[in-house]
Amino acid sequence: MSDVQHVVVMGVSGSGKTTVAQLVAERLHRQFLEADDQHPAANVAKMAAGEPLTDQDRAPWLATLRDWLAEQTRAGRPSVLTCSALKVAYRDVLRAGGPVLFVHLDVTPDVLAQRMGQRVGHFMPPALLGSQLAALEPLLPTEPGFTLDATGTAQSLAAQIADRVRALSDTTM
Numbered sequence: 348m349s350d351v352q353h354v355v356v357m358g359v360s361g362s363g364k365t366t367v368a369q370l371v372a373e374r375l376h377r378q379f380l381e382a383d384d385q386h387p388a389a390n391v392a393k394m395a396a397g398e399p400l401t402d403q404d405r406a407p408w409l410a411t412l413r414d415w416l417a418e419q420t421r422a423g424r425p426s427v428l429t430c431s432a433l434k435v436a437y438r439d440v441l442r443a444g445g446p447v448l449f450v451h452l453d454v455t456p457d458v459l460a461q462r463m464g465q466r467v468g469h470f471m472p473p474a475l476l477g478s479q480l481a482a483l484e485p486l487l488p489t490e491p492g493f494t495l496d497a498t499g500t501a502q503s504l505a506a507q508i509a510d511r512v513r514a515l516s517d518t519t520m
């Protein structure tokens with residue numbers, strides 16, 4: 348089995364996690380989970396009201412995601428998960444669910460604001476972007492994963508990620 352069992356597509360709101368991760372899951376024929384759908388209702392209400400989440404708010408949500416990863420690991424199902432995973436401590440929680448490769452979609456604040464401004468029907472207000480960027484801790488060299496300049500098209504980003512995952516799987520079989 349490959350070391351890259353779970354790909355976690357991470358980054359701040361509007362970076363393209365959902366769009367890109369869905370394409371990666373299709374390309375690699377993997378299980379897919381959208382972390383936004385797993386937030387407790389209180390978290391969604393808080394964000395929709397323009398209030399950033401705290402570490403405490405995120406704790407039960409991260410535990411749910413970790414448990415889902417652990418379930419996939421136990422069943423031997425490689426997966427793709429979207430998750431903001433803004434802090435090292437949050438990523439450590441996810442890593443407890445099995446072998447993970449983080450892919451950080453890095454987008455400039457200008458492009459993020461443009462993307463969030465254009466998006467319709469999403470609970471996350473663009474006003475929370477500053478707090479997302481302030482909370483973000485880039486991947487450390489000691490963490491498994493890589494950062495991608497995510498200003499390209501979603502299809503080209505997904506192709507790059509799928510290629511990297513396949514290459515890593517080939518070298519670890």
Ligand SMILES: Nc1ncnc2c1ncn2[C@@H]1O[C@H](COP(=O)(O)OP(=O)(O)OP(=O)(O)O)[C@@H](O)[C@H]1O
Binds near residue numbers: 363366367429467501
């Ligand atoms: N590579 C891309 N190039 C241009 N636009 C993109 C790209 N990826 C996503 N978008 C658009 O940007 C907006 C945000 O994308 P998306 O919802 O996938 O981001 P997200 O990181 O999942 O956000 P959130 O965490 O807030 O749900 C959407 O309107 C989407 O269509």
Ligand SMILES: O=C(O)[C@H](O)[C@@H](O)[C@H](O)[C@H](O)CO
Binds near residue numbers: 360
């Ligand atoms: O950790 C967080 O603050 C949240 O996960 C957010 O990032 C949102 O859920 C998501 O981005 C919604 O748009």
